[in-house]
Amino acid sequence: MEFEKIKNALKKKEGERTKIRGWIYRKRKSGKIIFVVIRDSTGIIQVIIEKNKVTEKEFADAKKALIESSVEVEGIIHEDERAPGGREIHATAFNVVGFAEEFPITEYQSVEFLLDNRHLWLRSRKMTETMKLKAYMLRFIREWFDENDFWEVTPSVITMNAAEGGATVFSFDYFGQEAYLSQTAQMYLEALIFSLERVWSLTPSFRAEKSRTRRHLIEYWHLEAEEAWVRNEENMKLQEEMISYVCQNIAKKCKEQLEFVGRNPEDLMVIEPPFKRIKYRDAIKILQEKGFDIQWGDDFGAPHERALVEGEDKPIFITNFPVESKAFYMKIAPDGKTVECADMLAPEGYGEIIGGSEREEDIKSMIERLKKEGANIENYEWYFDLRRYGSVPHSGFGLGMERLLCWIAKLEHIRDATPFPRLLRRAYP
RNA sequence: GCCGGCGUAGCUUAGUCAGGUGGAGCACCCGGCUGUUAACCGGGCGGUCACCGGUUCAAAUCCGGUCGCCGGCGCCA
Numbered sequence: 001m002e003f004e005k006i007k008n009a010l011k012k013k014e015g016e017r018t019k020i021r022g023w024i025y026r027k028r029k030s031g032k033i034i035f036v037v038i039r040d041s042t043g044i045i046q047v048i049i050e051k052n053k054v055t056e057k058e059f060a061d062a063k064k065a066l067i068e069s070s071v072e073v074e075g076i077i078h079e080d081e082r083a084p085g086g087r088e089i090h091a092t093a094f095n096v097v098g099f100a101e102e103f104p105i106t107e108y109q110s111v112e113f114l115l116d117n118r119h120l121w122l123r124s125r126k127m128t129e130t131m132k133l134k135a136y137m138l139r140f141i142r143e144w145f146d147e148n149d150f151w152e153v154t155p156s157v158i159t160m161n162a163a164e165g166g167a168t169v170f171s172f173d174y175f176g177q178e179a180y181l182s183q184t185a186q187m188y189l190e191a192l193i194f195s196l197e198r199v200w201s202l203t204p205s206f207r208a209e210k211s212r213t214r215r216h217l218i219e220y221w222h223l224e225a226e227e228a229w230v231r232n233e234e235n236m237k238l239q240e241e242m243i244s245y246v247c248q249n250i251a252k253k254c255k256e257q258l259e260f261v262g263r264n265p266e267d268l269m270v271i272e273p274p275f276k277r278i279k280y281r282d283a284i285k286i287l288q289e290k291g292f293d294i295q296w297g298d299d300f301g302a303p304h305e306r307a308l309v310e311g312e313d314k315p316i317f318i319t320n321f322p323v324e325s326k327a328f329y330m331k332i333a334p335d336g337k338t339v340e341c342a343d344m345l346a347p348e349g350y351g352e353i354i355g356g357s358e359r360e361e362d363i364k365s366m367i368e369r370l371k372k373e374g375a376n377i378e379n380y381e382w383y384f385d386l387r388r389y390g391s392v393p394h395s396g397f398g399l400g401m402e403r404l405l406c407w408i409a410k411l412e413h414i415r416d417a418t419p420f421p422r423l424l425r426r427a428y429p
Numbered sequence: 430g431c432c433g434g435c436g437u438a439g440c441u442u443a444g445u446c447a448g449g450u451g452g453a454g455c456a457c458c459c460g461g462c463u464g465u466u467a468a469c470c471g472g473g474c475g476g477u478c479a480c481c482g483g484u485u486c487a488a489a490u491c492c493g494g495u496c497g498c499c500g501g502c503g504c505c506a
Contacts, residue, residue, distance in 0.1 A: 026465095026466080026467090027465095028464095028465045028468055028469095029462095029465085029468095030461095030462055030463065030464075030465065030468075030469085031462040031463060032462085032463050033462095033463040033465080035464075035466080035468090037466090046466090048463095050463070066456095080464085082465080082466075083464095083466090102439075102456065102457055104440070104456090105440080106456050107455065107467060108440055108441035108442085108454085108455065110440085110441075110499085111498090111500095112435095112497095112498055112499060113440070113441090115498090115499095116498095168504085183506090184506090207506075209504065209505055209506095210430070210503095210504080211503085211504065211505060212501080212502085212503095213501075213503095213505095214500090215505090216504095216505070216506080220506080299504090299505090301502080301503080301504095343506090351506090352505095352506060353506085354506090355506060398506070399506090400506055403506075425497085425498070426498090
């Protein structure tokens with residue numbers, strides 16, 4: 001008989017045979033009967049091992065096998081209200097594949113301990129379902145890009161351009177030259193639109209910021225897209241369509257996972273275009289009316305973002321930030337004071353999930369702004385070339401996968417959106 | 430970078446204010462139990478009280494320093 005997944009075993013009828021394998025999730029014993037709950041990637045099921053139904057060795061092994069021992073079980077399905085899930089297996093054979101040592105994680109755990117034992121905590125059901133949601137998100141994003149004529153490309157994460165900030169990049173020795181870990185693939189994607197027109201990529205991005213919040217990772221998975229012949233407004237349209245596509249598919253196809261992490265699928269079903277657009281200067285007014293001490297030119301902090309999405313059940317765009325507060329590559333608007341950009345803020349105070357903009361085509365303007373930042377212009381020559389050889393209007397955006405997952409899976413901390421979080425004081429395991 | 434909190438058994442913690450032989454629950458081991466659901470009952474194992482120094486007859490406890498971690502803010506995506 002072939003092994004089957006626990007999810008399938010749970011669908012079988014009274015009296016049918018089954019054969020499963022997995023890890024011991026819970027165990028209780030009582031003299032001549034042992035209750036073992038087995039876990040695999042698809043779910044959990046209770047197994048009953050009675051002394052007179054299996055061999056003496058099998059019973060003795062079942063008795064001494066600790067939590068997380070790996071096992072193979074063959075038996076008969078019985079419907080029983082007392083079993084979690086309503087069905088259980090009465091074992092006719094029980095084989096321990098690998099005896100587990102005493103598992104360090106027990107019922108009481110602290111955040112610190114779980115982070116130290118991340119490699120083991122990943123076995124928890126909450127982490128398992130969260131990782132599945134992330135995989136589904138990626139699947140639906142890929143589907144959406146495929147259906148919208150985008151090419152997936154693979155830029156480098158090693159770069160000589162210190163890109164944005166400057167102080168917040170990780171540098172390392174590249175055979176005698178100083179090189180950096182990428183903070184964004186954007187400029188490389190811009191180079192690729194001149195042949196492929198619409199491109200997207202998924203790469204790790206690194207930020208050496210000493211941020212210590214529930215929204216920041218040192219290393220995160222950065223989804224970026226770049227589109228030729230697209231201006232800021234159409235760029236926003238693409239973003240809201242993609243986000244809506246992902247949310248609705250997750251809501252329809254991942255009910256089990258959503259329920260497990262405490263997110264009502266209805267919250268995601270209502271996500272559909274268009275998303276509200278608010279100009280930066282109007283956002284400032286709204287915040288002032290709400291009593292914040294903020295004026296033109298100030299950046300939004302977490303409390304401001306929360307206030308702006310208050311009462312919204314869909315994400316919103318904040319557009320046209322002041323030139324000074326945004327990067328050199330964003331196109332300056334006709335008013336000369338703002339740039340053609342849009343930040344997408346998730347509802348419920350989850351903060352910025354997408355930052356996008358139309359790209360500047362005027363080389364002089366970019367040089368001016370780069371100089372103000374104190375950047376080394378020579379490193380950008382190749383980037384300026386893109387404007388010299390048949391430039392076109394183009395736009396793009398970047399999305400933090402973990403931030404999107406935080407919102408979708410209603411996570412309290414971004415570290416749980418990735419299996420091995422890199423945090424300010426933690427890169428182990 | 431700033432503010433706050435924490436560090437006692439493998440884990441979660443009481444004890445610190447007010448100095449005087451460090452207790453408990455879980456896990457694990459042994460025994461009992463044929464329907465458990467965080468099983469239960471009896472017994473057992475388990476401690477450099479983060480580290481260094483000081484005060485004191487006596488320090489987990491008081492004082493000084495160091496290290497580690499957590500939460501928030503700022504910065505940022």
